[in-house]
Amino acid sequence: MTTASYHRAPGDRSIDEQETISSGVFVYTIGLLLAVILTATAFWVTNTSLLWAPGIPLGLAVLAIAQMGVHVVFFLHITTGPDNTNNVLALAFGVLIVTLVVAGSLVIMANLNGSMMPPAELMDMQMKY
Missing domain, CATH: 1.20.5 (Single alpha-helices involved in coiled-coils or other helix-helix interfaces)
Structure with a gap:
């Protein structure tokens, strides 16, 4: 692996590397699954009595930041490259x-x-x- 591959988001395509459409669909599917899991977790956090009530807003904030990260990386393909x-x-x-x-x-x-x-x-x- 070259150092340039570390600065690429999942789904980014380079000029010398030919990727198939199925790998692009696979990346979007992973992003969709992660987004659905984070959304379902947020609904669970708000509707459960297992968690400490004052900690729920902090948990929702963490889940929201994770959701933004998933969207930025998997759907917008924004990296630091x-x-x-x-x-x-x-x-x-x-x-x-x-x-x-x-x-x-x-x-x-x-x-x-x-x-x-x-x-x-x-x-x-x-x-x-």
Whole structure:
């Protein structure tokens, strides 16, 4: 094996290597099975009483990250290889933008209550006394 083969996602095709359609279908089938297993596990985690209740959101977050990894590798074929540099940078930029939007929304919602004006009834009560 060459070092270049380590930087390829399952299903990526090189110029000198001819792969059949069945191997591509096999890679997508593996990705589909992993995605179905992770989805079924997420449903099981939410509906079972065997797990510690406060740990369920953390378990779901781990399963969601694993699901994203399966989709990125098996369906989008994004790797860290030299030929996929632009794809990795685009993915990282997208993650950065989504993180900024979610974090900004959470900060705005957390500070929203303190910035709101009191209701008119409360204002009238304050003016009477």
